[in-house]
Amino acid sequence: MKHAYNKVGDSHRAALIAICGADNVLAGSNVPEHYSHDYTEDLRFPPEVLVKPGTTSEVAAIMKLCNDSRIPVTPRGAGTGLSGGALPVYGGVLLSTERLNKIINIDVRNLQATVEPGVINQVFKDAVSEKGLFYPPDPASRGSCFLGGNLAECAGGPKAVKYGVTRDYVLNLEVVLPSGDVIMTGANVLKNSTGYNLTQLMIGSEGTLGIITKIVFRLLPMPTHDLLLLVPFPSAEQACEAVSAVFRAGITPSAMEFMERDALDYAMQYAETSIQVDPSVKAHLIIEVDGNDPETLFRDCEKITEVVNGFGCMEVLFAESAQQKAELWKLRRAVGEAVKAHSIYKEEDTVVPRAALPELLRGVKETGRKYGFRSVCYGHAGDGNLHVNILRDEISEDDWNNRIPEGIREIFSLCVSLGGTLSGEHGIGYVQKRYMDIPFNTAALDLQKGIKSTFDPNHILNPGKMFPE
Numbered sequence: 001m002k003h004a005y006n007k008v009g010d011s012h013r014a015a016l017i018a019i020c021g022a023d024n025v026l027a028g029s030n031v032p033e034h035y036s037h038d039y040t041e042d043l044r045f046p047p048e049v050l051v052k053p054g055t056t057s058e059v060a061a062i063m064k065l066c067n068d069s070r071i072p073v074t075p076r077g078a079g080t081g082l083s084g085g086a087l088p089v090y091g092g093v094l095l096s097t098e099r100l101n102k103i104i105n106i107d108v109r110n111l112q113a114t115v116e117p118g119v120i121n122q123v124f125k126d127a128v129s130e131k132g133l134f135y136p137p138d139p140a141s142r143g144s145c146f147l148g149g150n151l152a153e154c155a156g157g158p159k160a161v162k163y164g165v166t167r168d169y170v171l172n173l174e175v176v177l178p179s180g181d182v183i184m185t186g187a188n189v190l191k192n193s194t195g196y197n198l199t200q201l202m203i204g205s206e207g208t209l210g211i212i213t214k215i216v217f218r219l220l221p222m223p224t225h226d227l228l229l230l231v232p233f234p235s236a237e238q239a240c241e242a243v244s245a246v247f248r249a250g251i252t253p254s255a256m257e258f259m260e261r262d263a264l265d266y267a268m269q270y271a272e273t274s275i276q277v278d279p280s281v282k283a284h285l286i287i288e289v290d291g292n293d294p295e296t297l298f299r300d301c302e303k304i305t306e307v308v309n310g311f312g313c314m315e316v317l318f319a320e321s322a323q324q325k326a327e328l329w330k331l332r333r334a335v336g337e338a339v340k341a342h343s344i345y346k347e348e349d350t351v352v353p354r355a356a357l358p359e360l361l362r363g364v365k366e367t368g369r370k371y372g373f374r375s376v377c378y379g380h381a382g383d384g385n386l387h388v389n390i391l392r393d394e395i396s397e398d399d400w401n402n403r404i405p406e407g408i409r410e411i412f413s414l415c416v417s418l419g420g421t422l423s424g425e426h427g428i429g430y431v432q433k434r435y436m437d438i439p440f441n442t443a444a445l446d447l448q449k450g451i452k453s454t455f456d457p458n459h460i461l462n463p464g465k466m467f468p469e
């Protein structure tokens with residue numbers, strides 16, 4: 001259903017300035033260009049007004065004003081999203097959380113921390129690690145993405161395979177509802193059987209239900225050791241076959257990443273690394289194990305080597321120094337931006353049960369041949385989470401907008417038929433909403449839309465996202 005919205009008028013702008021101060025309200029051509037896009041394809045949607053509140057009560061006042069005036073509000077973190085969640089597709093107010101950037105408290109005794117949503121993931125990881133604590137979620141964008149954006153998308157990253165995703169570390173939230181009311185969703189406890197789980201409902205809700213203004217995380221003690229293996233394969237499918245076998249052998253790596261040859265080539269060019277890859281290598285697995293006992297980790301690596309050898313891998317390489325480990329991770333983290341530097345792409349965040357990875361990879365390549373596109377595949381293989389970057393190359397505007405999505409629909413249908421779904425960690429946002437009928441029937445979709453309407457009866461919060469209109 002389409003909803004009618006109002007434009008931001010002079011009186012609204014004056015009210016926003018009264019709430020946040022003139023320095024924190026920018027309109028029209030004064031809004032810096034980067035706020036009109038995130039990292040999704042080449043999409044551009046400028047907001048009418050950008051506001052940067054500095055407190056929860058300012059967020060609440062903005063929401064009340066916009067709800068009363070039927071003005072759309074789009075929450076924004078760092079704008080690194082890959083599904084268009086932070087794009088103000090109906091104009092209106094773009095609410096940036098960049099000034100809500102305090103680490104309020106690190107409670108070492110309880111292994112907990114309370115933060116505002118505009119804290120950068122890596123800044124938080126560093127702050128807790130100084131106290132011997134560990135916050136595992138580590139999206140490749142961790143140097144810039146915000147924790148609020150991580151919650152809204154339920155971000156993952158390489159460590160998810162052993163440690164779980166963002167939602168596994170959140171105990172409690174402060175949320176501003178579209179009405180302007182402020183709620184706490186839970187309690188700062190490890191067990192909680194009290195009412196519906198609003199904390200988990202907020203995580204992955206992509207800024208459509210409320211604005212997260214405080215987060216209480218649980219933390220872990222920092223593991224003391226890790227080992228990193230680089231495993232080259234003469235075929236990408238063999239690399240994918242090896243993935244589930246490692247887990248069946250009783251090892252749970254702390255990271256298990258896959259890069260097919262094109263991903264390696266783009267990343268090597270982009271990251272200017274000294275790493276050399278023989279032309280016969282068609283894919284790499286990067287496998288990390290971590291823990292507190294080096295002997296156990298060496299034994300795990302021996303076992304992993306035994307398993308991958310059974311899948312025809314080439315010589316397994318150990319990263320011997322912290323510098324080599326850092327370089328390998330730099331290469332892996334560079335893939336997305338490296339591909340983007342080469343061509344605009346549509347990013348599909350496919351996810352299947354991990355043993356189905358080889359079938360998914362085969363299906364993606366077959367679909368590419370059928371619809372005439374090239375894809376670069378890489379990602380969190382241990383989670384069955386394959387990022388499929390579909391390159392724009394020389395594809396015409398018409399095919400890019402109409403024919404390629406038919407191919408994407410086939411890929412997602414394959415995922416669902418294999419027991420998987422549309423997105424493992426990037427969310428649905430603006431670009432994947434047209435495929436939501438594949439994993440969900442009408443009853444399931446209506447239930448989700450009903451939840452949205454209960455939180456946001458006027459549909460002012462992040463409209464145009466998640467559900468086909």
Ligand SMILES: Cc1cc2nc3c(=O)[nH]c(=O)nc-3n(C[C@H](O)[C@H](O)[C@H](O)COP(=O)(O)OP(=O)(O)OC[C@H]3O[C@@H](n4cnc5c(N)ncnc54)[C@H](O)[C@@H]3O)c2cc1C
Pocket residue numbers: 038039074075076077078079080081082084085086097117138139140141144145146147148149150151152153154155156157158206207208210211212213336337425426429462
């Ligand atoms: C190079 C690169 C690598 C990446 N690697 C990974 C990866 O390994 N794993 C992974 O999971 N993702 C990855 N991403 C995707 C992206 O970084 C994540 O989705 C991240 O969580 C987005 O955070 P952000 O602060 O940039 O959010 P934004 O893009 O600004 O917003 C994302 C969504 O969150 C909503 N939102 C933001 N803040 C709030 C809030 N306080 N309350 C409510 N809603 C809010 C927005 O409305 C939007 O819907 C990568 C992106 C890039 C560009």
